[in-house]
Amino acid sequence: MNDLYLIYKNMTRKPLRLFLTCFAIFIAFLIYGAVTTLKSAMDSGIDLAADNRLMVVNRINFTVPLPIAYFRKVAAMDGVKNVTHANWFGGYYQDPKKQLVVMAVDPESYLRVYPEVVVDPQQKQAWLRDRQGMLVGEKLAKLYGWKIGDKIPVSSNIFSHKDGGHTWDFVIDGIFTGNTEQYDTGYMVFHYKYFQETQTFGGDNIGWLVLTTEDPSLNEQVAKKIDETFANSAFETDTSTEKAFSKAFIEQVGNIGLIIFGVVFMAFFTILVVVGNTMALAVRERTGEIAVLKTLGFSSPRIFKMVLGESLLIALIGGLAGLGAAHLLIEGAKAAMAQFLPNLVMGGDIVAQAVGFMLLLGLVTGLLPAFNALRLNIVTAFNRGGA
Amino acid sequence: MSEEVLFQLKGVSKSFVKGKEEISIFDDLDMTINRGEFLAIMGPSGSGKTTLLNMLGGVDQPTGGEIWFNGERIDRFKESQLTRWRAHNIGFIFQFYNLMPMLNAARNVELPLLLTNLSKAQRRANVETALTLVGLNDRAKHMPSEMSGGQQQRVAIARAIVSDPQLILCDEPTGDLDRKTADEILEMLQLLNQDHGKTIVMVTHDPAAASYAKKTVHLDKGKFVQREVAA
Numbered sequence: 158m159n160d161l162y163l164i165y166k167n168m169t170r171k172p173l174r175l176f177l178t179c180f181a182i183f184i185a186f187l188i189y190g191a192v193t194t195l196k197s198a199m200d201s202g203i204d205l206a207a208d209n210r211l212m213v214v215n216r217i218n219f220t221v222p223l224p225i226a227y228f229r230k231v232a233a234m235d236g237v238k239n240v241t242h243a244n245w246f247g248g249y250y251q252d253p254k255k256q257l258v259v260m261a262v263d264p265e266s267y268l269r270v271y272p273e274v275v276v277d278p279q280q281k282q283a284w285l286r287d288r289q290g291m292l293v294g295e296k297l298a299k300l301y302g303w304k305i306g307d308k309i310p311v312s313s314n315i316f317s318h319k320d321g322g323h324t325w326d327f328v329i330d331g332i333f334t335g336n337t338e339q340y341d342t343g344y345m346v347f348h349y350k351y352f353q354e355t356q357t358f359g360g361d362n363i364g365w366l367v368l369t370t371e372d373p374s375l376n377e378q379v380a381k382k383i384d385e386t387f388a389n390s391a392f393e394t395d396t397s398t399e400k401a402f403s404k405a406f407i408e409q410v411g412n413i414g415l416i417i418f419g420v421v422f423m424a425f426f427t428i429l430v431v432v433g434n435t436m437a438l439a440v441r442e443r444t445g446e447i448a449v450l451k452t453l454g455f456s457s458p459r460i461f462k463m464v465l466g467e468s469l470l471i472a473l474i475g476g477l478a479g480l481g482a483a484h485l486l487i488e489g490a491k492a493a494m495a496q497f498l499p500n501l502v503m504g505g506d507i508v509a510q511a512v513g514f515m516l517l518l519g520l521v522t523g524l525l526p527a528f529n530a531l532r533l534n535i536v537t538a539f540n541r542g543g544a
Numbered sequence: 545m546s547e548e549v550l551f552q553l554k555g556v557s558k559s560f561v562k563g564k565e566e567i568s569i570f571d572d573l574d575m576t577i578n579r580g581e582f583l584a585i586m587g588p589s590g591s592g593k594t595t596l597l598n599m600l601g602g603v604d605q606p607t608g609g610e611i612w613f614n615g616e617r618i619d620r621f622k623e624s625q626l627t628r629w630r631a632h633n634i635g636f637i638f639q640f641y642n643l644m645p646m647l648n649a650a651r652n653v654e655l656p657l658l659l660t661n662l663s664k665a666q667r668r669a670n671v672e673t674a675l676t677l678v679g680l681n682d683r684a685k686h687m688p689s690e691m692s693g694g695q696q697q698r699v700a701i702a703r704a705i706v707s708d709p710q711l712i713l714c715d716e717p718t719g720d721l722d723r724k725t726a727d728e729i730l731e732m733l734q735l736l737n738q739d740h741g742k743t744i745v746m747v748t749h750d751p752a753a754a755s756y757a758k759k760t761v762h763l764d765k766g767k768f769v770q771r772e773v774a775a
Contacts, residue, residue, distance in 0.1 A: 158658065166644075166646040446645075453659070454630045455658075536598055536603060
């Protein structure tokens, strides 16, 4: 027997109370783990964005198109290194529920602007030559079991085909990977010209422009120049860095950071009150026993550590179980969300942060009862009928 | 035969403030307890018996006077020193046993040994010896809730003697027991005093319990009013 055994026996003396306390903490860390992992996955696009890449979208909002003529005009501007354009296709495969990230792009310039896209030179040449060709990300190809040469029908929930219907037939000419593991390869691209020729509406419009500057220090200057050039036209632009664009895109649904802070804060505050109250009650019930331990010769600091250890242990048991459940939840949802949130992984930083919060929760909830136990006067405790 | 002094109280006083009034429990109390003595302290409720016992056990401090134990003045000890001193020198037996409800008999007896440097095996051996002495070795794995009052008090006695203290302090050790069980417990205390040389100080209301002691003192209104030595 040692102090840890005493902590364990004290902790487990009322199993239902222990279960309910741990369950409350479990829920808090389940929410924390799942929500922060979700935010981290959303932010990963921001983290991976290139420093010198700018996005040009319609000033009204990014779903409103821009004229194709802007492509040449922007390409001619000082400080612009490469420029490409893209259109959102709104694709799905066979079933509208199987949504795909599909974009119509200008192939050559696209690959120049996105050096992260790594594709075998032969496959690249095949794709550049094949107007009906498709370049598919490795993750997407694996998900559907596609391989080079496969003919796949991709439908659009926005556009309709000249031949009737909403489905386009493509041939997979290449499968690309990313230059880093984090790069999302859960999308596919095809020729803008093929899109332009076969669609029934949309004309010569593009969705947005993406450009790289000669140097990140030129970003602001180039962005300002682009927006000034198209000011007071029918298609005014809004140019921002890719990082800022990704952040703004994510925050369309609201300030994710604030939402997460709100949810986590409320969960933690509630748990703090519940666990703090439970700990205080548990220690108060043991006033007599603490007085007996002190009488036997257990020092006050030792009892302080035992009470604090108990609350830390409860916080860690509930918290780690909650975090484990969040991990399982994330792993379960990973496949289904792979296309939208490719980096849905509970990273070490989230785990470390959560463990930090568990320790903090244990300390905060245990400090007052531990301090009361530290100060407990033996005679007063016995006179109170505590023993 | 010269008797060795274990405890000495010199002019001890104890008072506390209640509202604006200062209430005195003792004033200028002198007392000597010799090694190997079995002393019963009797007196009516509120006479200060338990307060005196608490001071002997170092769980309460006098407001005046001196308390000497084995040549050391313990009333000047800091709390941490008193805690260590208690762990090494005193065994406590309470009226309501005060066993830890979540620990079995053996674990309860082992508690004071956690304050020593004994190995696990040594601790186990000491626990076994103490439980055998109180006749409860076969109940080592029983929880307090599974034992009678008398058995629980015997476990408490085993806990009090397991670390081999010089002095055992008992606060109404039979107050919660029937006569027959009380006699068994008192015989056990007598055995510890006579055969194992333990010095015992027992607070009791019960004259029958006090009759087991070698010496009885009567406390009333903070003064010793009568001293009796057993024949």
